[in-house]
Amino acid sequence: MPHPVTYDDIRAARERLRPLLEPSPIRHYPLLDELVGHGIRVLVKHENHLPTGSFKVRNGSASITALTAEQAARGVIAATTGNHGLGLAWAGAARGVPVTVCVPKGNNPEKNAGIRSYGATLIEVGERYDETVVACQAIADEEQRTLVHSTNHRPVIAGAGTMTAEFLEQAPELEAIVIALGGGSQAVGALVVAAAVKPSLAVYAVQSQGATAQHDAWRDGNTRRNAPVQTFAEGIATGSTYELTFETLRSGLSDFVLASDAEIAQAVRDLWSTTHNLPEGSGATGLAGLRRMAPHLAGKTVGIVICGGNLDAARAAVILGGGTPLAMPAGVPAGTPS
Template identity: 80%
Template sequence: MTLPISYDDIDAARERLRPFFDASPVRHYPQLDELVGYDIRVLVKHENHLPTGSFKVRNGTASVTALSPEQAAQGVIAATTGNHGLGLAWAGAARGVGVTICVPTGNNPEKNAGIRALGATLIEVGERYDETVAACRAIAEQEQRTIVHSTNHLPVIAGAGTMSDQYLTQAPELDALVIALGGGSQAVGALTVANARKASLAVYAVQSQGAPAQHNAWHDGEARAGVPAHTFAEGIATGSTYAMTYPALRTGLRDFVLASEAMIAQSVRDLWRITHNLPEGAGAAGLAGLRLLAPQLAGKTVGLVMCGGNLDAERAAHILLGGMPHFPSGTDEGQAIGGRGPSHRLPSSS
């Protein structure tokens, strides 16, 4: 298996993160066992309890704390539409590093407000995401800031790997992890941890049917770029494969499934009802994937990750009342600087 980082990288990131926030909890909910069936014991790791409500704060903090003194003095910059920007802004504030976040015009106002509240400079630029990315590059060059890509950045992947490392310490009985996959930092981190600490730990991935680029690339071996993504689960609205994660995903994942938008929305409702934690779409996708994978995981202890809880109020109300949410249009933030994989192929129009 080709891995972009080593377990030593995750270990170093864990030590850098230690002063900033505590471990997120792992909890067992017997009603989830009943819901999934097949004598599966389901555990949930609540990354939604971390600062900014998402695992992305691990990625941002690992990246900011890896800067040299010179880089820290110049600050960092990222193009993003969501949790990556929040995590980086929080980490910058915690370490006293200047952060600039570029978002498309009309970006989620709740996330914009959260980024600004953390002291980051927020620049709304570009009607389309590629225009935002171009502006981010130009500002980075002009101001000599370090670009922190949401996937293709080694400290980001190491930071995400601290989640699975911590999970396995908290629940050494884990047989499998089912991870919602966007850029792939969480899944590649999990594969790195399994390779070093528990070879029998199987890692599975799930993506939305409305954003199948990574899934389809995994199954047919053809990298993707720029495939339209139509899902309310913004955290996995990925239209590309990524150079630093795709090879490891291709060789390391045990299986990769697609869940419908309706299944993900129902998983939001189920997790709210059973855990009284409100996940965003990506945070609920693991449960949707587990229900598809359940026959092959019968009798196992399976870990899910509530990777984020930043569901906006209007969409949350709509979903909890039984509706299907609208999804944002445009491209995913994984297509920011350096986000494209080594080759590109668009799916046929059929």
């Protein structure tokens, strides 16, 4: 099955993003090498330094800049619990495109405030995320807005692929990359770039033990829909597989592992102590996965991505105090990552 986007799509997205986004930095921290051990040289891609504090601004910007003039005039709409909405809102403000963001009732107030701060219309609708998705689709149909799904949207995947294209230009010696996986846009983008630029680059994925839908589907080949999740790392709290990413992930990933929420919380603390950057749960999951895979990657140069830094104050206090935040309620399906 062909990839959902081509390397040319990713290169085109990079050109569209160039006037909007500076490249995110990569950094090498010897203390992190010591922590991971096994002679691994760890390179950190700081997507948390991008506007809105997340790689999702790439996805949002690629989607906004791919609109026709007619689509831009009508505006876009999305369902989200945070970072996807922030990225779209920021890009919409930068390009003068109306953005409506639907979130579940009781959504993170810090992320809601951020979305509103960029001038987007925020609609709190639905008790759970899957109800928010249904309401969002109805509004999109009624108002003839372009619906930008956080995963099942080709410009989103092309935008996510710009991260790995940039990473390889900054660090051509990279031998492997470990990516936190929610919907899969980052990992699929990495696989498309690797196939075109450096086929020897191994792409690994990590998901929470409390949200295993993508991991389990990768293992057994059966798609999932609205499986229960129980993790504090909302950026990877995915209970479904997605049409545009499933087959590429299954055929391309070198391995796919799970990390516990306690391991993810420890990775947040470790990144704070070694890099003095405070990631959100999903932003630390790559490190948690790398520590599990370290013996297999001994002696290699490995990239990890702080894909988001929007950790709310309450969870930050718990984690930096040595604890693990409470997970999302058991049995609540998460339709898509944030």
